[in-house]
Amino acid sequence: MQTECLNRKNWTSLLEARVVIGDFKADHNRRHRHPALGYRTPAEDAAVCTHTHHPVSCGIN
Template sequence: MHCNSSVPIVGISYIPPGTPWNNGYIESFDRRLRAECLNRNHWTSLLEARAVIGDFKDERNQRHRHSALGYLTPVEYATRCGHTHHPVASDIN
């Protein structure tokens, strides 16, 4: 497994309504969030919704094994990766 040490170029691009295939990563995440969390729960308060969604987020980011990471958890992958994150400045206001 290799960690890419190059910094990706990040920018904003307009995605017209009705064309979700232009942003497959977000559409995939939205589908998983809806199927694995939102559709399975009924909340009686905003506090309850925040707690359940927070638990889902922690599960996905800390304990869930991702195929894109060689079936490692994000924490395991980050531990094996020697790359450090360097934020990129943006001129976009």
């Protein structure tokens, strides 16, 4: 993300940065396949994920 998005843009406002970064992330998750995900996109991997995510509790009192 840094080399493809963050290093290429001079932001004029925080809102502009949020919009451009949000658009980049959405596009990346729809189109870019990754070998660690079996060459699926992150969106495709999330759609077939069957894991149930539970918050990890801290054992420190």
